[in-house]
Amino acid sequence: MENQKSNSSLKAIIIVLALLLLGSLGYMYKMSTDNQTSENKLMTDKEKLSEELQASIAKYDEAIAENTSLSDELSAEREKLVQLKAELEKSQGDVASMAKFKNDYLRLKREMDNLMKENNALKKQNATLTTQRDSTQVVLEDTRKVRDTLVAKNDDLVKTVEKGSKLSVLNLQTMAVKQRRSGKQIDTDKASRADVLKISFMIAENQIAKSGDKTYHVQVIDSKNNVLGDKKTESFGDKTLTYSFEKTVKYENKTVQVAQDLPVKDIEGGTYFVNIFDKGELVSKTSFTLR
Known part of the structure; x- marks a missing residue:
């Protein structure tokens, strides 16, 4: 009887131990599964x-490329995000570290959102200023x-007036004569008989020309390129003129006939x-x- 009771107790203990072992194995499996998850x-x-x-860093790169005052x-x-990303990649990724990284990122993202809004506002202002500047440039160009x-037009008018105010010398004529003692x-x-050259010309009427004394220089040149008469020299800027005689005429915007005798001696044909x-x-x- 005692042996039977002892065997029954042993079996009970074995069953209990087996159940405890199965429970422990189940618990260990669950813990392992939870850890992996x-x-x-x-x-x-x-x-x-x-x-x-990385996406936030890329947004910063785009904004920086726009070259605003910000x-x-x-x-x-942007550098703060780069540093945070580098620290994240080095970390073991435990719960506490991940919580800290997320909080840091959310804080930096809020700062980024505020800066982006401000940057967009600056871009709009710059675009408005550019449009206004371009409009001003168009007005200035016009x-x-x-x-x-x-x-x-004013230059053309001045040139036209200057051209129109110049006096026209017309009907220039020259005639050789023999002067008698009687006059x-x-x-x-x-040529052998000529002792006077009679030179005449006309100054045409011009209402826009300036009135007053007008001085002309008359030059008579023979076939050998000799200047007859006074042979005086006058300079006009970088030009020099040798002339036969000078004639001053009082001009009052009306047609004027001008005549002058030039005495000559021993001229050739x-x-x-x-x-x-x-x-x-x-x-x-x-x-x-002249012959």
């Missing part, structure tokens, strides 16, 4: 946070074109050239021939 979740959270950090502040905040057109002059085409100059500028010319 936690590790997987931490790894996923770490990768996701790293991606978010570029320095944007660069400083004003410059109008001014240049007016200046050109009578006889036309001749022989050939072609003679007569030129009239107004302040060094040739205004009329003619030629004649």
